[in-house]
Structure formats: structure tokens, C-alpha cells
Amino acid sequence: MKFYNDDNNEKKGDLDNEKSVKESEKNYKKVKQISKVTLNEFEPGIGNTTNYNDDGPKKCVGCGKELHMKDERLPGYVLDIVKQDYCLRCFKIKNYNRLVEQDINDKDFIEILDNINKENENIRYYYVVDIFDLPGSRLEWLEKIISKKEVVILANKVDLLPKSVKSKKVLEYLTEYFRDSSLKNSEIILTSSIKEEYVYNLILKLRSVKYDQYIIGISNAGKSSLINACLRLNQQIPSIVTSKYVNTTLDKIKINFTKDNYIYDTPGLIKHNHIAIATAPSYWDFFFFQKEIKQVTYQLFKGQTIFYGGLAWFSFVDNQLLNDKNKELRVGFHFYINKRLPLHRTKTLNSLNYFKKHRHSLSPRLKDTNFEFITHEFEFDKEENVDIHISGLGWINFNSHNGMKISITVPKTEYGVTVKKLKPLI
Template sequence: MSKQGKPLGKEKDKPSCAGCGAELQTLSKDRPGYVPATALGAEGAICQRCFRIRNYNDAAQVSMDHDEFLRLLGGIASTDSLVVHIVDLFDFEGSLISGLQRFVGANPVLLVVNKIDLLPKGTNYNRIRNWVQRQAKAQGLRTVDVVLCSAKKGMGFERVVESVEQLRGRRDVYVVGATNVGKSTLINRLISDYSDLDRELTVSRFPGTTLDEIRIPLDDGKAIVDTPGIVYPSRLTELVPRGVLGALLPDKPIKPLVYQLDAGQTLFFGSLVRFDYTRGANLSFTLYTANGLKVHRTKLERADDLYAQHKGELLAPPTAEELEQMPAWTRHSLRIPRGSESDVFISGLGWIRVNGTSGAQVEVYVSKGVKVLVREALI
């Protein structure tokens, strides 16, 4: 990979932000790439949005033209490239790109599963990798390799680099994924370990940080290309106000919570999700969610009144004001098959492991559009 210290950014005449890839402009603060006129010609310039993310952990709401977004993704199929698809293990089904082959054509796909550092200590990674392979195959994703890693902690990073080097040949490498799966963090690791580039992509908890294609030159004339994150409104993390993201996105290994429930009991995850155990024998349920997220147990018969009286207060986050910004709840009725080892997966929240094989009936209430499903148990 390049040691030449070439500038980080798109290979085009117009200047682009070294942090998110957006074309720099001085006309509108509400559009991607805004910079004051005095900063426009500066070397390694970053847009005002990236500046605020890096220095104040704040990001202005900006939008990317949808047609341009599809053009960037759809253009991969016409290239001869290695495609690195990064997914978030904590939100696997929510971050896996459905219909990926439609975007990448015949190009090989390396599946990089990020954020394994969030799994509880003592997790068997071989079993996790086997689980990922089964799930990817069931989703119709054809992969040439699967690598588990933590870009943040550096776990498994050498294996990622080895796979990229072995598989790419003399081709470009396109890095694709949903928002907030760690694409920019992983690429920054590549930059710091394998090139002399002194710029970094902007990294934050905010979805959609990368706004345009960013090319990182390699020594053979090819490049690693960071693409914008695909926004899936089926993830709870895309629907909550920004102030709630910190409660949903874990930054330390998960400490599972175990609840022993009888049919007719309810768990509230703040005011974000309601989980009713409606039918079945006494069972234990293991919760794999962010450690700081408050869980409240009550009887099913009291659940409606409790929510009506205490949403946004005892049941928080979000606050009552933040809750008004979110879509209303919809109900998902789920059957846990007898004899199965299953998770109830809620995209953006985590998952609930059903301990036991006697079967059960549960209902999940969450913002309309959020992906909820029963899957083979991850752990």
C-alpha cells in the first residue's frame, strides 16, 4: 500500500473534504461540504460538519442526493474490484446489505464482521464465524472469505489486511456497508498502518458521516475507495434523536442481563422497546443490549398504564420530548419454535436470547419500520 503520501480525497479537479469526501462548497451551510471561503483552498481542508464532529461531537443534519448515492453504489458492478462489505455484529441483520450482488455484479465479496470487541468475554469466535457464514448464505450473499475483527481495538486487523492483499490482486478495493458499522474506523487503521497519509476520515457515532466517495491511493496505482454508508430506516439507531444514540450503541463488552419470566410479564427498554412474554412455560431470557440502557420489568396487565404514565421519565431514554420525534410503535407477534435455540433480534437495540427449547409466544412493540425477527441464537 502507498507510502507516497498522496493526498486523501477524490481524484477530481474540484476539492473535496478530507474527512467525509463531500465536494467542498461555500454557498450553503445546510448542504454537504460547506466551508468558509477563507478555508476553501487550504491543504487537507475539512468541511464545517466534520470540524464540528471532531471537535464538539456534534453534527449538522445534511442530506445526500439520492440519485448520486445510487450512482456511486451501482457503479461498482462495472469495475474490476474487490468488494469489502463491513457489517456490525451487534446489528448483523440490520447492517447486512440486502441484494448486495445487484450493486457489485461479479466482483468478489470479502465479508468483514466488525465490533467483536462488544461480545461478552469468553465468547467462542469460531462458533461466531460459523454462525455468520450460515446467516450470510441464508441471505443469498456470496462471499470469498469471512473475517471477524474490531477496528476500534485492533483485534483481527492483521487478518483483514492479509485477506485484502490476497484477494485484491491489482484491483481497486471498494469498502461498502450501512451507516455506523465502522467503515471509516477500519480504513483509518489501514491508513495509519500501511501508508504515510497524515489525514483521517471523520469517525463518529452519527449515521452517514461519510457523504461521498473517498479514494485512498495505493502504490500500484489502484485505490481503496470508501463509499457512503447505506441508510436503512429499519434500524432503530436511524430513527432515534441523536441524543439517544449513546444509550443504544455499546462502547464496551456487553454484560448480559438474565430475566426469569412467567407468561404475562413485560420488559421495557426505556421507552424505546416493549417486550411481552405472552404464552409459554417459565423461561429465562438473556438480554444483549448496551450496558447503560435501563430495563424495567412489570406485569403485562399493568404495562399499558405504566407506559402512559411514565414514558420519557421512569421509562427513559428517550425523554418525552424526544419520543414525540419518533415514529409510533407497531406490534410484532413472534412464535419461538419448540426445540429451537433462538434470539429475538431487534435492529439497533440488540437481541434477546430465549433460554430453553419449550417454545414460546412473545410480542415486541417498537417504532414502525424497525426490523424485528426470530433467528438462530448467536451465542
């Protein structure tokens, strides 16, 4: 694997792409490019082998789309098909972190899976779920489709959990979590593209079979980042384009770890039920991040509300605990969030006015000032330790008691933001 910082060694195709970026964006601000990589492995037939056999149209090694010179607005566009390996879209994402949206809908993905299942008898699927957003990253209809084949569940981004949380406990939790799923008998592996010990375990798994393997899941679950981490640890070139934006990968990309062991990266499905849908992409760093999550604890009386920036809010609605002297006791609520996400406390009666007054100054905030809201109410009839998950924002852990009422208010979107009660993870 060779790294170049010398401009004389950069591929001319990359320079042509850069020229196109500059011409198409007049307000372009130059970004320094560090450690450009060639796509020439030491040994032919390993690494990103998208175009290795040269038996069809050339494809982008970053997103998998067929390269063309017809329309700059479409994914797969290049100035020179022979000289360039990345399409202009991937070049923008990879080098300038530019957002170029392209949807992969559920229907198209189902068609891809149907073709895969029909063409191949032996298949292993790696089903990636986000440990920070378990309810939001699960797709039960997808689980039913792939359950007829061999499936390994990859619980990704375990590096986000506090270091005090034991892996054994997380695996036990996930086994229980998938008990009612069609994948209940599947092997579960903890993964992270950041920590080498998790990457190494995944590489061993990937190299254990010589038949087709596919990595699947929703956008931003970390599929492509995992493959790049495996390539890097396997002394190969991490060539797949990754970003905080959805749908970076648009078609199948074949990756060979040896000549006999390979995996296909697949397009990520849209996060229909994620709160990021209600915000501008400029705020997505609050939802897709790489730092360990933070625990923030509030001792609340009934009638108090906690705001997540300008996006959503949690309210302790009713039924305060009393001590022996009939004095009200505070209840502890533990918020597990991105460290950068600001929380604000106010009175529940004032919550809507608070939002209307500060919605333009709060960050992150909704992309539309006219958003309607929907409130999810939870009432408890016993003492138990529970988590309330909000897709994209993390979860709230607390001990409930008989008659306790809490609510979560989120923006109303086309498919709804997932808000779900689960057993405690931590």
C-alpha cells in the same frame, strides 16, 4: 506522521474554520482540542490521497464532498478552499461532535455503484455488517448488486462480543447466516477498529491486490473507523471523519496504504429499520457504542414484561412450563444489550399504562410522545434455543417450548424496526 499540541503549528485553515464555528454558534461551549494532526505524510501518494493528483476540484478529506464557498448550510463549505482540507461540517463533527445531518438515499447510492461497476472490470467490495445488529445492517438488494464482483464480508465490531465467544464459532455462524444470500460463497473476515489483531488481518487483505477496492455498508457499521484504524496501524494519518451520527462520509474518499494498494471509502446508507430513527440523536450513544455488550438474565413467569428504557418492550405472553407437581416454572431470558441501556420489569397487563406514565422520565426515550406501536408475536411449536433480534437494541436468547408465546413491541416507523428470529449467536 506528526502530531502537534502547539497552537503555533496548527494550520491557519483550521483556525479559520474554528472562527466560523464560534461566529455561527453563539451558545458555543469551548471544547479542548488534543493532538491535532497535519495532513502531510512522510511519503507523497500514500494515506488520504483525495486531492493528491490535483486533477480536479478540491474535495474535503473528511467526507469527500467538493469544497466550495457558496453556502455555509451545505456540506463542503469552507472559508478558504486553498488553505483548508476539511469542510466546515466535518470540522464541527471532528472537533466538536456537532451533528450536521445530510441524507444519502438508496437511489443515489445505486447510481454510484452502477457507475463503479461499469467503469471497472476488476473490483473488490468489502461489505461491512455490524455483528451487534446483523439483521438491521444487512441490505439484500445491495448484496445482489455487488454479487457480480469479488466480495469480502467484514463482520465488524467483534470486540463487542463477550471474550468467551470463540472466533471460529462466530465464523461458522456467519457462514450459515449468509447461506441463502447471493454472497454465500464470499470470504468472511472478523474485524474491529479497536483490536489490533483484527485490524492487521484486514490490512494484509487490503494490500493483497492492486486494483480498485471499495468499502460499503450502512451508516455506523464502522466503515470509516476501520479505514482509520488501518491507517493508524500502517503508520499513516487517520484523517477520515467518524462519529456516532449517520452519513458522516458523503462521497468517495481514496485511501492509499502503499502507492499500489488503495481503497475507496463510500457513503453509508441510511438505517431505515433501526430503532435510532425513532429517537433524538442525543440518545444515539445507547445504540452506537464501543464497550463489550452485557448479558442480563431475567427468570420470568408468563404475563411479565421487560422494558428497554422508554423505547420498546418484550413480553412473555403465554404457556408457562410446569414441573411434575404441576407448579409453574420460571423461564430464563438472556438480554444482550449495551451496558448503559436500562431494563425495567413490569406486568404485561400494565405495560401500556407503565409506558404512558413514565415515558417522559425514562431514558432513552422516543422523540415523539405520540408514537404508535406495532407488536411482533412469536409462537413456538417445539423446543429450541433461539435469538430474537431488535435492530439497535441487541437480542434476547432463550429456550422455547411447545405452545410458548412471546411478543416484541416497538415504535411504528416509516420503514419499520427490524425484529427477527435467528439461530443463537452465543
